[in-house]
Each structure stands twice: as C-alpha cells, then as structure tokens.
Amino acid sequence: MKYVDEYRDPILAKQLIVEINAAVTRPWSLMEVCGGQTHTIVRQGIDDLLPAGLRMVHGPGCPVCVTPLELIDKACAIAARPDVIFTSYGDMLRVPGSHTDLLSLKARGSDVRIVYSPMDALRMAIEAPDRQVVFFAVGFETTAPANAMAVIQAKELGLRNFSVLVSHVLVPPAMTALLEDPECGIDAFLAAGHVCTVMGWREYEPIAEKYHVPIVVTGFEPLDLLEGILMAVRQLEAGQATVENQYIRAVQRLGNAHAQEAISRVFAVTDRTWRGVGSIPRSGLTLAADYAQFDATTRFDVGGIETAEHPACIAGDILRGVKVPTDCTAYGTLCTPRLPLGAPMVSSEGTCAAFYNAGRGRQAVAASTARS
Amino acid sequence: MSLEAPPGTSAALVANACPVPRVESERVLLGHGSGGQLSAELLREVIVPALGKAARSGAMEDGAVIHVDSHDLVMSTDSFVVNPRFFAGGDIGCLAVHGTVNDLAMMGAMPIALTLALVIEEGFPIEELRTICESVGRAATAAGVPVVTGDTKVVGRGDADGIFINTAGLGSRLPAARPSATRATIGDVVLLSGPIGLHGTTVMSTRVGLGFESDIASDTQPLHRLVELMVAIAGDAIHVMRDPTRGGLASALNEIAQTSGVQICLDEDTIPVPPTVAAACEILGLDPLHVANEGCLVAIVAPEFAGDLIAAMQQTPEGREACAIGHVTDADATRVVMSTLVGSRRIVDMLIGEQLPRIC
Secondary structure, three states: OOOOHHHHOHHHHHHHHHHHHHHOOOOEEEEEEEHHHHHHHHHHOHHHHOOOOEEEEEEEEOHHHHOOHHHHHHHHHHHOOOOEEEEEOHHHOOOOOOOOOHHHHHHOOOEEEEOOOHHHHHHHHHHOOOOEEEEEEEEOOOOHHHHHHHHHHHHHHOOOOEEEEEEEEOHHHHHHHHHHOOOOOOOEEEEEHHHHHHHOOHHHHHHHHHHOOOEEEEOOOHHHHHHHHHHHHHHHHOOOOOEEEOOOOOOOOOOOHHHHHHHHHHEEEEEEEEOOOEEEEEEEEEEOHHHHHHEHHHHOOOOOOOOOOOOOOOHHHHHOOOOOHHHOOOEOOOEOOOOOOOHHHOOOOOHHHHHHHOOOOHHHHHHHHHHO | OOOOOOOOOOHHHHHHOOOOOOOOOOOOOHHHHOOOHHHHHHHHHHHHHHHHHHOOOOOOOOOEEEEEOOEEEEEEEEEEOOOOOEEOOEEHHHHHHHHHHHHHHHOOEEEEEEEEEEEEEOOOOHHHHHHHHHHHHHHHHHHOOOEEEEEEEEEOOOOOOOEEEEEEEEEEEOOOOOOOOOOOOOOOEEEEOOOOOHHHHHHHHHHHOOOOHHHOOOOOOOOHHHHHHHHHHHHHHEEEEEOOOOOHHHHHHHHHHHHHOOEEEEEHHHOOOOHHHHHHHHHHOOOHHHOOOOOOOEEEEOHHHHHHHHHHHOOOOOOOOOEEEEEEEOOOOOOEEEEOOOOOEEEOOOOOOOOOOOOO
16 A cells, blocks of 8 residues: 555664664653554554563553543533434543443433544534534544544534534653653653654753653554654664654644644634543633633533542553553453453553553563563 | 553552543444444443343354254355445445345355345335345346345335345355354465455445545355365365455454454555555555455465465456455454554554544
C-alpha cells in the first residue's frame, strides 16, 4: 500500500536497529506518548529488538484510557435516557464505567450508535428532530478540530437537539506533569505525530529546554518509530535536548492553523482529570461560553454520580509509565480485553490491551526486569 | 490464549481478590455473534451444556459427518443477517448459498441439497425479495445444488431488520477426504487459497460510506470445486480445511491450533492482503487477520503435497492466488504466532468480540 509500505520495509528496519545499537552507550528510558505508537511497538515487537539498556516506556496517549471514570458514568447515564441517541467512536463503547458500559446499555435497549465522524452524529440530529443526539467528544488535539466543526455547524443550523459530552485532553500539560513527577525517570519523548500535525511543535520547545529532555515528533509506522528512537538516542548521547521532527511528511512547526482556529473558537482550556493519573491543571478542553448551550452535561442532569475504580487496577501507574501491564496482579487473569477492569485493557491502543493482544505474559516480565 | 498469571500472583491471591464488579455479562451482546472468543464462550458455556445429552460430543467443525449405511453424509446450517443486503460482489441471497456450500466443502463434502428459510419483516418490498430469491437461485444453479425445501415467516414491522435467511445443506463426503480441526500435525504446511479481508471490508466500507466501495468487492464464491480438486490430489493428506468467515483468518487458525494442540507459525510477508483491504483496515483500525472472508479457504496439509496443491489451485479461478503462509510446529503452547516485518514475533489472537473501529 502506497504511503504505508515504504515505512514498513524490513531491510531498512534492520539497518535502523543496527544503528540504534551502535549509538547507545548507556541505559536510557524513552517514552512514546501516543497509544498508536505503543500499538506499533508491541505489535511489531520493536522493543524486543532494542539494546538491553534502552527502555521504551509506554505513555498516557490513549484517549480512551485517560477519559475519567466520571465521564464514562455520565455517558452511561445520558445514553440510558429513552429520548437520547448516544453516539461515539467505537472503542469507547466497551470502556467499563463504575457499573456498566455503553455496549451493555445498547444490549439492554439504549440507542447507542458507533459513528466514524462527529458529522455523522450531526446528520442524525438533523434527521431525527424529535430525539436528542449526543456525541461523546473524546480525544487529544487530533480529534478536537473535527469535533469543533460539528459544534460550529450545529450552531449555524440552530440545532437544539445536538450536544456533545466533551472529554478532550492536551498532550503538553501531561508531559509536563510526568516530568514534574519525581518517580518519572524519562530521558526523552517521542511526541505524537498526529497531535503535532494539528498543533505543530512550538509548544514543546519550552518543555525540552526547561526539563532538558529531547523530544522527537514521531510517526506511527515501524520505520518512523525506529528513526524517532534513533534521533532521540543520538541527542541523549550527545547531551542535547531539542525538539526534532521525524514525521516530516505530515508535521510542520506551526501545525495546521485552520484546525487550531476551530479549536480555539469552540473550546476553552480547563483543568482535567486523567483516568488513573489524577487532575492535571489546564490539560483539557471544555466548551467555550459561546457554545456552552451544546454541553451535554448541563442539558441532561447527570450530577451526583459517584465513581469507583476497581481496587486491583494499576492503570494510573501504567499510564505514567511507572509500571508495565505485566506488573499488575489482575493482568491476564481478572482483567482481559474480554472483561476489562481498567481502560488500558479496552482500546487496541491501550498499553494493557496492546501487551495482551501481542501475547505478552511472563516473558515480558522477565525481559523488563532484566532491563531495569 | 496462553497467558499465564504474572510471577508473584499465586492462585490463592487471584481467588481471594475482591469480588469483581464485572461488566454485565448476563445478556447477549453483539460481540457474541462475531465468530471470535465471545461466540466460542456462548457455545461452550450456554448452548452446548443446555442441549445436554442431545449435543453430540466432538470437535467443533463447520459441519457434522453422519454415517448412513456406508455413506458419509455431511450436514451444516448457517443464518445470514448481513447489512447492507446488497454490496459489491454479491448480496445476502448468493451469500446464503455460498456460506452453506462452503461449510459442507470444508468437511470435504460436495453439496447434494439446500434448504431455504426466510424470516421477512412486514413491509419488506416484494421486488427486493424477488431480487434476493433470484440471486439464491442463480448461486445454487451455478454451484450445482438444488433448493429442495424451505420455509417463509413474516414478523411484524420492527421485529426483524428487513430479511434474515437460513440455509441448511446436505452433502456427501468425498471418499478420500478426512479433514478435521483435530488433525493439524507438526510439520504441516498452511495453505491459503486467495487474498484475505475482501468480504468484511467491502461490507464495512459500504456501511460506513468510506468512498472506495468502487475499488473493492466481496470474494463470495463457492469453494466445493476447489476442494474436489484438492482432495483428488492429496486425499486425506489434507488434514484441516476452514473457510475463515466471521472472526477472520486469525480466529480460524486459533481454533485449529487449540483443537489440534499445536502451534501455527505464520509469516506476515506471505499473507496476501489486497491494497484496498489494507487501506480500509488502516482507516477503520482493524486487523485484516480478523476480517471476514466468504470465498477463500485455509488448508493445513502434509508438507509433501504442498507444492502440487498450490500449483493445481493456482490453475483455478477460486485459487488463483493460492500460497503457503506458514507451518505447524511443536510448542508447549497451542497458539498462532507470526514473524513481524522487523524480524520480531507476536502472538496472533482470536477476535474478542465485535470489531470496534478506533478513535484515531
């Protein structure tokens, strides 16, 4: 497949692995921020081919995983209403809330529908004026522009039966929070290529400088990741800490101005709780005052929700990169993609699911112990 | 699945852990019909035990062999609920014929007769019903199998989605054929008759409106003639045959690995994934190995026949792109593994529930 096969070339991949091995002289910990990158690393077994001292730490960049439990519970409460058509991207449906999940509600008769774009939800609202259509607006900066466009159009059309449950999160504040954590121990970041396609990398420059960490904007194919790892390692070995761009075919320093304009028009920055991590200041988006009428949490009374995480789940430590899934006593036993306890086991981009789907069991534990 | 508890997790610890607030599991979810792990669980834990003594024991196969006098008859049945009903390359009518003919063929049987049962929603256009039945007729004629009996039910508006079709097939097993999911043997070669993922991605991209419907078509076709040719060449050295429908190639091979107690090793490079399938899967966030097929088969055969079989299969329209994709090896775990492009290895698991498109 054009534009994909070029980045999956086995011969080039092996060359890059040789170069990485040659470049590394000391142990380093690299965090790939995005769940899509984790998926490629684990699926291709890239981390198994890296030199012993080079550790990949899997970051918090799976939007499904970090959506707070409270919002999942609110989504379930809204979806259970008979007047509502609840729409969402597919992989949010199986995320466990405190008591149920959206797929189970669907099986009980709630009108829960998978959409591929917020525009599909908007169309449903136009076609079903007697129903309330709610879209679960989750994701990083990547999905925010399209979700913003849906809200802008809803306002232009004067739709009174369309609203969004917003759970957008922002990458740079999360990276800063990780770096402020004394347990962190991350030497360099592979920044998420698609987030940077929208936002550019300007906002990463002060982070690289302040914390003296190399940040490499990286794509999602095997060669992208190997090249990103090599660039980060070379910076570390040379004592540098700048922002570099590996994903040159998609990302420019200033990003996509139109997309950024849509985001800043519809959304305002707010404090946000990340599931498993806790509250991070100014790390999320909420609807700006001009668009507050489209906020599903105020349109439907979903206050007074009490949430309860499963006590065995260590999702927070996994999302912060402090632990790996195989450190968890529930991994593969109480918690599987079939019956997940925590969100990272749900989405294919969640670290636990990525590990489980690649069949990582005891071997992975042995390997990670040997490296640390 | 061969995951063990992580070290330090004693069985007692797991057993004594807090009661798990399990996601609701006492209702049927859509994923229970996906042909993956959930489907297997429903059969194993609910349907088969409930049938009690009436359920014949033995390996789960695509059809059942019944010995009558000196003949081996094969029975199979399948229901068709595909949405949309019409898609590039076929429709629900021809699919209902091919699905059951292929289930018989995977048991090494040639079709003798089909039944046709229709459940139709009140208000369904007669013209569309006629079109679908004409498609059934054409497909059955082309496959050389008569439709011998049937049933028609109409349910109230909203009680079914348009039309559901069930077909059952009776077949006669070729005397030399002995395929069974129990017979995969160490050293065997895994053959695939054609490219994977066409049916599932066609249906899914038609449903979603991805816009490349014109570039892709379902592979739905009958496979019994290909099977007849293969059996003529290799007889009972064809150890296992499966048509990887729902759950895709990954689920079919996992079932075989588990039933035969072997490990199956695949080589990612050799698996034919058409570019449009690869593109659709990239967009939808799906694994081509989990996507449904309706016109290809996977066969596990003794190594000495692999070359002749591939050469002969490639001479047929159904098997034009036949190839070897892996082999059966000894291992302590029954599973499917695949060598990755960068030279590492990963486990290929069954589809769990419904295929859910991812966010980004």
